[in-house]
Structure formats: C-alpha cells, structure tokens
Amino acid sequence: MSAVVAIRHVAFEDLGGFAPVCAARGLDVRYVEAGLDDVEAIDPLAPDLLVALGGPIGANDESDYPFLAHELSLLERRLAAGRPTLGICLGAQLMARALGARVYAAPAKEIGYAPIMLTEAGRHSALAHLAAQKTAVLHWHGDTFDLPARAVRLASTEISPNHAFAGRPGALGLQFHPEATAANLERWFIGHACELAAAGLPGASVPALRDQARRLGPALEEHGPAFFGDWLDAVMS
Numbered sequence: 001m002s003a004v005v006a007i008r009h010v011a012f013e014d015l016g017g018f019a020p021v022c023a024a025r026g027l028d029v030r031y032v033e034a035g036l037d038d039v040e041a042i043d044p045l046a047p048d049l050l051v052a053l054g055g056p057i058g059a060n061d062e063s064d065y066p067f068l069a070h071e072l073s074l075l076e077r078r079l080a081a082g083r084p085t086l087g088i089c090l091g092a093q094l095m096a097r098a099l100g101a102r103v104y105a106a107p108a109k110e111i112g113y114a115p116i117m118l119t120e121a122g123r124h125s126a127l128a129h130l131a132a133q134k135t136a137v138l139h140w141h142g143d144t145f146d147l148p149a150r151a152v153r154l155a156s157t158e159i160s161p162n163h164a165f166a167g168r169p170g171a172l173g174l175q176f177h178p179e180a181t182a183a184n185l186e187r188w189f190i191g192h193a194c195e196l197a198a199a200g201l202p203g204a205s206v207p208a209l210r211d212q213a214r215r216l217g218p219a220l221e222e223h224g225p226a227f228f229g230d231w232l233d234a235v236m237s
Helices: 016-024 067-080 090-098 126-130 183-191 193-199 206-235
Strands: 002-008 027-033 047-050 084-086 104-112 137-145 150-155 165-166 169-174
Touching: 016 027, 027 126, 027 150, 047 067, 067 084, 067 090, 084 090, 090 104, 090 137, 090 169, 090 183, 104 193, 104 206, 126 150, 126 206, 137 169, 137 206, 183 193, 183 206
Parallel strands: 002 027, 002 047, 047 084, 084 169
Antiparallel strands: 104 137, 150 165, 165 169
C-alpha cells in the first residue's frame, strides 16, 4: 500500500476532506505529531506523499519550536529530490523557506471564506476546481511569503500575491485551506479562540465564520477533494 505521511502541528488541523480521497486511492495515512514525534526520524524520500499541514505558529519560530528546524531540513531534502510534497498554510510557508524564500507578516490577516484569483498557470492546473466561480476557500493566516526562485505562482488574493505555487516536480504550496470541512471548523473555533479574539476582524467572529461555513462550506467540500484527487493523479501516476 502506498504511504502518506502528514505532519500535523495541532490536532484539529488534519487532512479533513482529503482523507477520504486518500482512502479511495488505497493510500495509507500516517500522522506525525510535530512537537511530540521525532520529525528527524522521517526518511525524506520514503513516503509516496508528504503533507505539511497548518498551525498557529510561525515558519520562522524555530528558536521557540526547535522541531521546525528539523521539518525545514526534511522539506529541503525531499524537495531537492523531487518527491511529491504538499504544504498547506504553515506547511506552504515552510516549503517556501525550504526553497530559499522569505516568510513574513502579511499586510493584514485573512480569516474566513473568500475566493482566490487563479493565474493562467493556476487555471490550467488541478486548482481549476477551486476557481472563484466554483467555490470560495478557507483562509486562516497572518503571514505570507515571497515566491520561491523558479517556482510558478498559481493563485493570489488582494492581500497576499503568493497564495499558491508549484515548486520543483510534485511540489505544491497552498496558503489557504482547501481541505477544510464545516463540521471540523467547530474544533478550529475552540482551538483558535484567542487568535480570533485578538484579530478583531468584523467577519471573523465565531458566529460569522459559522454562518460562512454553513453557506460556503458545501461547495468547498465538493471542489476541494476534486482538486486534491486530480493533483494526486498527476503527481503520483
């Protein structure tokens, strides 16, 4: 059976709607819990797919969270080898750093469901499933990154020009959360309560986000897995 290793930084930010896609393709998923499990023990070349998931810490915070240095080293070696790698939110920021790009605070936080703007390359990729006319995606971040050298920009927002990029063969970084499901967001509301209170964004209260998830979540739960399935077929064929 093929293997997927997913590095999880907080328990509630998991593969979400992508997990059934993995199961349908016979992919055995193993979570590595950052901060608890030994990230250094992961063979960077062994998994058929490595996924670095999201989390509330910063990609530059290795002085407070030493495992980030090991995760960066893992990503550097895997990306250099061209092995299939997906980064989501914090995971994408770590991928950008591993590819030599700068990660820094965005002009403003983006929290909530909103569309992305696909580039020409994005419209001709699996991300076409996430085009604005089909679905909004979930945003939940305060940092952004420069486009890594030799990477291709796939999506943007007005706040963050680099919202998705294709790196070396099989490498995809996504600043947003296409894996999110409305039901699982209830755990996000609890786990990110302090961040939501501190952000003070009009549309980022729990009731407002719950209403967005009710109205916009079903489309993302349809098109997010469709995107992931097409991307998997392309990079793991």
